[in-house]
Amino acid sequence: MPKPEKHIFICLNSRPPGHPKGSCTLTGAQAVLTEFAEQLENRELKGRFRLTRTSCLGPCEAGPIVLVYPESVMYGGVQAGDVSDIIDGHLLGDRPVERLRVPVDVW
Numbered sequence: 405m406p407k408p409e410k411h412i413f414i415c416l417n418s419r420p421p422g423h424p425k426g427s428c429t430l431t432g433a434q435a436v437l438t439e440f441a442e443q444l445e446n447r448e449l450k451g452r453f454r455l456t457r458t459s460c461l462g463p464c465e466a467g468p469i470v471l472v473y474p475e476s477v478m479y480g481g482v483q484a485g486d487v488s489d490i491i492d493g494h495l496l497g498d499r500p501v502e503r504l505r506v507p508v509d510v511w
Contacts, residue, residue, distance in 0.1 A: 408454035410495050412440060415469040417460040428460075428467035432483055436468050439484040443491055453495055463510045472500075480506040 414437045418429035437457055444450045461469045466480035470490065477500045479490065486504055493501045 406451065409452050410475075411454045411456065411473045412490075412495075413456050413458045413461065413471040413473070414440065415459070415461045415464070415467060415471075416457045417464060417467075419464070426465040426467055428464055428469055431467045431481075433468035435484040436470065436482050436487060439487040440491075443487055447491070449491070449495070463506060466506050466510060469506075470504075475500065478506045478510070479504040480510070 414433060415428040416433050416437065417427060419425060419427040421430060437455070440455050444453055444455060461471055461478070463469060463480060468482050470479040470482045471477070472479070472490070472494060477494065479501065482490070482504055486501070489501050490504070493499045
């Protein structure tokens with residue numbers, strides 16, 4: 405497999421409802437993962453970009469968390485409707501989506 409241009413990690417960590425740290429799964433991470441997978445497939449971008457599901461990436465209270473390498477850009481509160489913006493702006497346009505970036509003190 406050739407090296408991807410960018411690697412997208414999506415936290416699918418799950419904690420019980422009401423846990424003080426939060427849970428990316430309970431805030432919609434599965435829908436985000438599904439949307440990324442579908443869009444990468446439908447737009448024929450699957451070879452250029454790699455998608456990986458992960459466990460906890462740290463700031464669960466800001467989830468769902470998406471992390472993009474090699475730029476080390478962390479997004480928080482990502483919903484399925486934000487996926488197109490990340491693909492078009494960051495993956496294809498090399499411009500991180502500022503409105504979704506977690507605060508500097510978090511990452």
